[in-house]
Amino acid sequence: MSEMTAERFAQRVFDFDLLDAHQLDAVWGELGSREVSLEHLTALMLRRELLTNFQVDRILEGKHDGYYYGKYKALYLVGTGTFARVYRAVHRGTNRLYAVKVLRSRYAEDLTITDQFMREARMVMPLVHPNIVPVHEVLEERHRPFMVMDFVEGQNLREFIKRRKRLDLDVSLSLLRDVLSGLHYAAGKGVTHRDLKLSNVLITSRGRAKLVDFGLAAISMDPSDDEAGASNPRSIDYAGLERITGVRKNDPRSDIYFAGCMLYHMLSGQSPLVETRDRVTRLSVTRYRDIKPLGAHLSELPNYLIAFCNKSMELNPERRFQSPGEMLEETKRVLARVEAKDDGTRPTVPAAESASDGAEPVGELPIEMEGGNRTVLIVEPNVTMQDTLRSALKKCGYRVLLFANPDRALERLAEHDDAAPLADCLIVSANELGDQAVALFNRLGSDEKTKGMPAVMLVNRRSKAQIAQASTSDVRVLLPMGIKIKQLRATLLQLLNQPGRQPQS
Structure with a gap:
């Protein structure tokens, strides 16, 4: 290849229709001669914004x-x-x-x-x-x-978060509102996004979000061709989610799930899903199931915001928001509470106690022997509440098994096949889990393997629907939010020591 000279470079600029003859004559005139170096010519063209670095590099690379x-x-x-x-x-x-x-x-x-x-x-x-x-x-x-x-002048949401580490609550919810507005409108036209991720949300210079690249909205794959969807790198996350949740392809609630992932990432600065290029890992059920609770990243988040995010990311699609419009309306309500400085102060579950109150024996045994090394399975996504319950019950001689996700707790119970039970008692909190807590409480009460397990559900007194739906018995009771540790311990002893109660098989 001949050495690129200023003359040859100018000729290619003309041949590729980047500059016309008049513009090139003006350039030569300003240089005062055609006997100049290539560097001087390109420097002038760049300085005068006649060419861009992209165009210059492409010509020098010999691209036609x-x-x-x-x-x-x-x-x-x-x-x-x-x-x-x-x-x-x-x-x-x-x-x-x-x-x-x-x-x-x-x-x-x-x-x-x-x-x-x-x-x-x-x-x-x-x-x-x-x-x-x-x-x-x-x-x-x-x-x-x-x-x-x-x-769009601006940057994508991934870059936006990367620079700021994590976003303020109002900013996160405002951007989510924009995303859901676009999804809601598109859904009304029969279009789902199918490739919802941070890089497909552009943030304008005015701080508004715009959806780009409805990546798979127009793809008409054979519904029976699972491998086609799973192998397509742009649909693999959707394929993984829909495969483990058993829904049809193009289910609009899949967009809801990934909108929830987006909110989680904006608030915490971290993706809820393991980020990897490995296809097997991206399709793995554990990637969607074993998600670190949002409250573990930010314990100060309002409980209503955590519950909102949790609902959008429910693995069971029936428990998610059922449409972008429904999630949009709830986003507006949550944003209004955030803007009103509603900190969603969580009722302490159980209520905080002084050492003289919570540490007193509630039975005949010394406090450290009260639990008799029995295991309490606790389902509670809030890290602060987890720590409170764990600390209090361990001091009383209980072993504690903690789960943030009700589905994971169910799986562990189902997988357990030892003669000894996985747990002797259940405590599930409806404070953030809401209807999920009721579903878990009732399911364990109807399952042959666990129906005899003593169980406590902590529920807000105002949640009349949850209270009405809960299936109770002599060993399955409801306790109000804010109950004292001492009262909770007394209830556990009463349930575990009932005359004639058969140990779990």
Whole structure:
């Protein structure tokens, strides 16, 4: 290859239609001679903003295409994904900025992916909403399909969080409200996102969120082709979730789950799901089941906000919000409480006690022998409450087994096949778990293996529906939130020491 000179470089600029003859003459005139170095020529063109670094580098690399896509001149590469690259571009007629998303060359000959790409773009075109980046055109040039979208000045949500570590409550909820507004509108048009993640939410310079890349909204996979969805790197998270929850593909509640993941990440600064490229790990049930409770990251979060996030990320889709619209309305209510400085002060469960109160014996035995080394299984997602219960019961001679997730507790009980029971008693708190606590309490009361296990559900006195739904018995009781440790201990002793009670089999 011949050495690139200033003259050759200028000729290529002209050949690629980046500058016209008049503009080049002006450049040579300012330089005073054509006998200049390549560095002087490119420096002037960059300084005068006649070319961009992207264009200069591309010419020096010997590339002969990729400077224009239709009427749009590529200025910078701003994003790279699995299937496409996104360029900041300018319309040669209007000088208006756009984002041009171009299918990568390696897929240009793959008719399936090409068709998928084109249908994705065409499905989004009718969506006109403030929280959705609009698609204006879908074109193809030299077998390279591309779509033209608004260019959003700002950054994506992943970058936004990375710079700030984690977001304030009101900012997080405001951005979530924008995301859900877009999802709600799209759902009304029969479109789900199917690729909801931080990098597909753009944050404008004014701090508003806009959805981009309805990644799989237009893909019509064979519903029976599980492997197709699971192997597609853009759908694998959705495939993993839907496989373990047993719902049909394109279930709109899958978007709800990942919107909840988004809120969790904004509040905590960490993803609730293990972030990995390994396909097997991403499809694993433990990735979705063993999620660190949100309160473990931030113990000061209001309980109503934790409960809201927990509901959106329920593994059981029937317990999630059932539509973006439903979650949107609840987001607005939660945001209003946050803006009103409602700290959601949690009733202490159990209530805090002085050493002279909580440490007194409640039976005939010394306090440290009261539990008799029996195991209490506690289901409570709030870390502060976990610590309170663990500390108090261990001092009284109980062994404590803690779970934040009711489903995980059920699984452990089902997996346990030793002659000795996994636990001698259950305590489940409805403070944050709500209906989940009731479902767990009732299920264990109806299951042949656990129906004889003493159980306590801590419930708010005002939660009339939960109280009415709970199935109680002589060994299965409800206690109010705020109960004293001493009262809880007395109840445990009464339940565990009932005459004629058979040990768990």
